[in-house]
Amino acid sequence: MSQSIVINGKTYPIDVDEDMPLLWFLRDHLALTGTKYGCGSGLCGACTVHVNGQAVRSCVTPIKTLRNQKITTIEGLSNNGDHPLQKAWLENKVPQCGYCQAGQIMNAASLLAENPMPSDDEIETAMQGNICRCGTYQRIKKAISDAAITLKKEA
Amino acid sequence: MNTNKISRRNFLKNTSIAAGGLFVSVVIPASPLVEKGIIEAKASDTSLNAFIHIADNGDTTIYCGRCEMGQGISTALPAAVADEMEADWQRVKVKQGDADEKYGPQGTGGSASIRIMYQPMREAGAKAKAMLIAAAAKVWKTSPENCIAQSHFVINQLNQQKLGYGELASIAANMPIPEQVTLKNKSEFNYIGKNLPRHDQSEVVVGKRIYGVDVKIPNLKYAAIIHCPVLGGKLKSLDKSEALKRKGVLAVVEIPRFDVPFGSIGGVAVVATNTWIAQQAAKQLKIAWDLGKNANYDTQEYKKQLVNNVEHAGVVTAERGNIKQAFNEAKHIVKATYTGGHLSHAPIEPNASVVWVQPHRCEVWASTQSPVDIQNVLGQYLKRDPKEIIVHVAMAGGAFGRKYKCDYVHEAAVISEKTGFPIQLIWSREEDMRTGYYHSINAQHIEASMDEQGNVTGWLHRAAFPSISTLFNPSLVRPTARNLDDINNHLFGIENFRCESGEAKAHTRIGWYRAVYAIFYGFAFGTFADELAHKANKDTFTFLNQIFDNNHNLQQQSDVQRAKKVLATVAESSAWFDRDKLPQGQGIGLAVHYSFQSFVAMAVHVEVKGDDIRVLNVDCAIDCGQVLNTDGATAQMEGAVVMGMSLALSTEITFREGAVVNSNFHNYPVLRINAMPNVNVHIVHSDFSPTGLGEPGVAPFAPALSNAVYAASKKRYRDLPFKPLAV
Numbered sequence: 001m002s003q004s005i006v007i008n009g010k011t012y013p014i015d016v017d018e019d020m021p022l023l024w025f026l027r028d029h030l031a032l033t034g035t036k037y038g039c040g041s042g043l044c045g046a047c048t049v050h051v052n053g054q055a056v057r058s059c060v061t062p063i064k065t066l067r068n069q070k071i072t073t074i075e076g077l078s079n080n081g082d083h084p085l086q087k088a089w090l091e092n093k094v095p096q097c098g099y100c101q102a103g104q105i106m107n108a109a110s111l112l113a114e115n116p117m118p119s120d121d122e123i124e125t126a127m128q129g130n131i132c133r134c135g136t137y138q139r140i141k142k143a144i145s146d147a148a149i150t151l152k153k154e155a
Numbered sequence: 156m157n158t159n160k161i162s163r164r165n166f167l168k169n170t171s172i173a174a175g176g177l178f179v180s181v182v183i184p185a186s187p188l189v190e191k192g193i194i195e196a197k198a199s200d201t202s203l204n205a206f207i208h209i210a211d212n213g214d215t216t217i218y219c220g221r222c223e224m225g226q227g228i229s230t231a232l233p234a235a236v237a238d239e240m241e242a243d244w245q246r247v248k249v250k251q252g253d254a255d256e257k258y259g260p261q262g263t264g265g266s267a268s269i270r271i272m273y274q275p276m277r278e279a280g281a282k283a284k285a286m287l288i289a290a291a292a293k294v295w296k297t298s299p300e301n302c303i304a305q306s307h308f309v310i311n312q313l314n315q316q317k318l319g320y321g322e323l324a325s326i327a328a329n330m331p332i333p334e335q336v337t338l339k340n341k342s343e344f345n346y347i348g349k350n351l352p353r354h355d356q357s358e359v360v361v362g363k364r365i366y367g368v369d370v371k372i373p374n375l376k377y378a379a380i381i382h383c384p385v386l387g388g389k390l391k392s393l394d395k396s397e398a399l400k401r402k403g404v405l406a407v408v409e410i411p412r413f414d415v416p417f418g419s420i421g422g423v424a425v426v427a428t429n430t431w432i433a434q435q436a437a438k439q440l441k442i443a444w445d446l447g448k449n450a451n452y453d454t455q456e457y458k459k460q461l462v463n464n465v466e467h468a469g470v471v472t473a474e475r476g477n478i479k480q481a482f483n484e485a486k487h488i489v490k491a492t493y494t495g496g497h498l499s500h501a502p503i504e505p506n507a508s509v510v511w512v513q514p515h516r517c518e519v520w521a522s523t524q525s526p527v528d529i530q531n532v533l534g535q536y537l538k539r540d541p542k543e544i545i546v547h548v549a550m551a552g553g554a555f556g557r558k559y560k561c562d563y564v565h566e567a568a569v570i571s572e573k574t575g576f577p578i579q580l581i582w583s584r585e586e587d588m589r590t591g592y593y594h595s596i597n598a599q600h601i602e603a604s605m606d607e608q609g610n611v612t613g614w615l616h617r618a619a620f621p622s623i624s625t626l627f628n629p630s631l632v633r634p635t636a637r638n639l640d641d642i643n644n645h646l647f648g649i650e651n652f653r654c655e656s657g658e659a660k661a662h663t664r665i666g667w668y669r670a671v672y673a674i675f676y677g678f679a680f681g682t683f684a685d686e687l688a689h690k691a692n693k694d695t696f697t698f699l700n701q702i703f704d705n706n707h708n709l710q711q712q713s714d715v716q717r718a719k720k721v722l723a724t725v726a727e728s729s730a731w732f733d734r735d736k737l738p739q740g741q742g743i744g745l746a747v748h749y750s751f752q753s754f755v756a757m758a759v760h761v762e763v764k765g766d767d768i769r770v771l772n773v774d775c776a777i778d779c780g781q782v783l784n785t786d787g788a789t790a791q792m793e794g795a796v797v798m799g800m801s802l803a804l805s806t807e808i809t810f811r812e813g814a815v816v817n818s819n820f821h822n823y824p825v826l827r828i829n830a831m832p833n834v835n836v837h838i839v840h841s842d843f844s845p846t847g848l849g850e851p852g853v854a855p856f857a858p859a860l861s862n863a864v865y866a867a868s869k870k871r872y873r874d875l876p877f878k879p880l881a882v
Contacts, residue, residue, distance in 0.1 A: 016429075017402070017403070017432070020429075020431050020432075021431060023431075024429055024430055024431035027369075027430070028377060028428075028429035028430055028431070029429065031371055032362075033362070033365070033368075033369035033371075034361070034362020034363065035362070036366075036368070036503070036504070036552070037368065037430075037505070037581065038503040038504070038505075038584065039584040039819055039820055040434070040583060040584055040585075040819075041584070041819050041820075041821075043819055043820040043821055044503060044584075044820055046503050073362065074360075074361065074362030075361065075362050075363075077361075078361075081357060081360060081361040086360040086361065089356075089359075089360045090352070090356055090357060090360060093352050093353065093356065093786055093790070094356075095225075095353065095356050095359040095360070096225035096226070096227070096790055096794055097224055097225025097502070097503075097504070097550070097551065097552050097553045097554075098225065098355070098356070098359035098364055098550075098552070099225075099366060099502070099503045099504045099552025099553055100503045100552075101359050101360060102359075102360075102362045105360060123828075124828050124829040124831075125829065127828045127829075128827050128828060128829050129827075130828070131503060131820060131825055131827060132503075132797075132828075133501060133502055133503050133553045133555070133798075133825060134225045134553055134794045134797075135793055135794035135795070135796065135797025135798060135826070136790070136793070136794070137797065137826075137827075137828040137831035138793055138831055138833070138834055139790075139793070140828065141828065141831070
């Protein structure tokens, strides 16, 4: 029986070598290129997606560990690009090259789901695995704090 | 990706050369006014200029010929065009121009885009406005003087009639292109100097922005590459049997070294049905290399040689006054030696491109800083006219100088040519780090003489580093006089001066890295000035003002005043003047540096506990003339602080036995968010013509940090990075 995986609410058959990391299944087989390759070793965070709501590094997560799991990528984080983090990212004009930002946003979304009102220290600790070589860290911190406040108001 | 549906013939049909060598031309569809019979149809296609396309519904596309890599140029320059043509920015879409001389120079580096393109692109906008006004005047049978343009409309001031840009476009395109136009005054700007968001950020946050690494075309095959680890080496033997057995592997391709600037260093590639299979199979290749003449390159040893070279006499490249006499009459003589290591740009998007070589067509989609170099290198390799190579410029996921060199595109072309497939080649992070073009390893030695009042009377400056010029002239054995110009032209006022070049052969590929030589010139000048100030028993702010005031070169007076202004700005906005009240273990360091025709000063506030350095706050002031986008300028400085911190504290590429030891971000530790200080950017009001900001912010950080750490702990760091990781 063929195995399947649920990505952004759609079910896909797993028709590849199951040792393949999720990253390359997303990018090369489904053309969901919002999730980025940066290091291939779980060191930079550019490939961050959610597995059942938890941030994981898709470049080191073999697809065989994800049978019947629910995956969310940046393309599926919100319906209209209106997740409070996405809005806060625009409001704070965070992106420079923008390449790492999908991973940053996915990691931050996982943080806020667990800790709706993180302190600055908690933001720094949670976001340490996500490198931004352009240096947008100051704005990332501010955007996460802003989104936390928005979420609290909406709750 | 950016496909251009407008034919080349149409583009060229109605062109003229504007000031700055820009071609202007655009195709616009038939005007609705023609359809409505309001005016007579004349031509089936029409033109305004190369940068501007206006559709009949008024939707406007502005092309950016300079390459975007995160520095915001594709917002800043098109916004200046929109400003001059009185377009409504909400109606404007920005598109990246393909490689084409009609856009003017496209090689994007040296913080030059705004400096060289601001004026011609504004003129393109102003000419478009004049043509739209002329078109409206024709429709209304009135004089253009009676018409004004405003927010995508032309208005007849006599009767308040309005016509939209979409209605006017095709008529405008048949109007003569004006030879001269008057540009707007600063007070009339709608977008220039304002705080516009980047045009593409809403695509970024939903993962829809397409980078070079994301390009997909039909029948695409994926490649991974293993390079010869040493410059000048070549393949000795290859066993590809295991790799070829792997399911999904289509081919293994040898890529010989291509000895032209920006050609491949040589390697072996695997082609497969996806990138992962290609990368896995590449690890199964059994390759033996003949490492060649650089097989013994060892950076630890090499750096010692450079230090030795600058601590002994070199080749004099510039001299003024009488340095010997100055030293003989000195009250104080101070000497210091500074060093720095190789750096890898390490943009998070590794080198990537798609290339499809066919018998009579070659098409490229690449993250690149220089599409014209792609045309030239592929043209040389394929023995075709460079202009026939079609290059679509993709958004680069960071570049920092790396993607000016198109070796990775050349490699994709070789693979495509040999297999017949359209190929996407993505370098692994390890290959990016190990076979790049590195910032020069370097050493500088300075000796200065001072009189009793703390005036610097003499300055001997020796520098040794493998020069970028070795890419083009491998026989060079030391920095050229031109490489050292920024030492000779430094704004410090020193009457008796000598500059010497020390021997430094290149053993790897050397390339521009954000801020280039200003990284180590800024470090040496900025740190040594602080050391001199302490020797003269003066505070660094006073000392720096004094050494600037001692500059009596009439041609540099305006530059000196601008440097002093940014310095004063950071001293006043930071805790500099209250530094005596800082807690034990804290300190503030100042540095100011002029590079790429812009002025940047920083005040860095640190806390030092034992060996631990924590940067708390950075005040940064810039004078880059007229600022095009205040938010973009601010972002560039924030980013420069982060890159400056990485190279000041932790990043260094180490070679042993000819090859790079570092491999990924665990042993090339770029700055992470937990070390991020608070950064305050101050834009100094300036009416000078605009200059670039991509690079100048990097230079003053490391010296300001060294000076801050010294203020906090009396420990002096003279070697970059301060805390190298043992690899």
